[in-house]
Amino acid sequence: MTAETDNERRWSRLMAAAQDGDRAAYDVLLREIVSFIRATVFGQHRTEDRVQDVVQDVLLTVHRVRHTYDPQRPFKPWLSAIARRRSIDLLRRRGRRSALEISDDRAYETFPDPGANRAMEVYAKTDGLGEAIAGLPEQQREAVELLKLKELSLIEASQVSGRSVAALKVNMHRAIKSLRARMTGE
């Protein structure tokens, strides 16, 4: 019996146990499949950030559809089908987003009216932003980091932080309000 087949059967057993509520087996399985998912999707997403995004998305999907796995069948085809599908979905989502975004180089040029430039400069000044974010209360800082810096969806951020979607929304709103006040001096 090859190591490959061994691994396959081991993951299949771990998933069957996880379906029955065995958290230790599920923990081992999820940690072990990360490298397999990375290897499956790496070719489509070149940067480390993007690969991490896909890996996390695949883990969330595996969790959501784990009841569809049949322990009588091999585990790897089930997992790689999910990984490939989510990877393509993410590429499409990025494609749609970049198709809707407009790059306008002239937007960075200064306006003849000095008053207009001042308003732009206030929002362009990001020197103290990191410091301002660091100064936020913990829950607000976490919301900004997950939702804006890591660009997770509300559901994903909720899974990662353990906070409810409503709490994340409220913290995000408060964080933006206090960051705006701090950066613009309003």
Next chain:
Amino acid sequence: MADETAKLIERLVADARPVRRLRPPALRACLWLLAVLAASGVVIVLFADLDVFFGRITDSALAIEWVATLVTGIAAVLAAFQLSLPDRSPAWALLPLPSFALWVSSSGYSCFRHWIVYGPTGWELGDSANCFFFILAFSLPLAASLLFLLRRAAPLAPVRVAAMGALGVSALAAVALQFFHPFDVTFVDLGVHLGAVALVVLGVSATEYFSARGRAARQA
């Protein structure tokens, strides 16, 4: 492993309640088909003129068309249940195609024969409006119940699964229609039947498309 991924795994593990595995897709498809057979059997026995149907079905062309429609319906429903699972081959989508081709071609042949025998009256509109609404009315509740079951698998390609399911239910509606259709179809009738099938497939697929987008937007 990145901290973020490790943290996510901890959360997922903490949320790992026992889940009920889905039954094999072929078994789920059979159970749904049996429920449909039982419900539509009652309606057919109560309201259809079975003597007329059994008289017409002795015509081999009509028998072939009816069996092809039935096989299309069963194959499409089975394919939809298979496709709803992540690890099943996309080739399942091809399963209903041969019988669908036979259904359309045999139905087309019947129309042509009707046209040859009856001349220009073969082009007239039969009882098509009623057929159209029959297929819609029969398909929609079936489609709703089928979509409910298919969504249990949280399919990764929901629109493809919904389109396949809709082809199945509209074909089954066309099978049931023959019990209430005591005349051969004309070209126009065929167009109306297939138009109703296409409308059900498009309608159900569009519903699933917008519903999936809504779910994704709520998650974003």
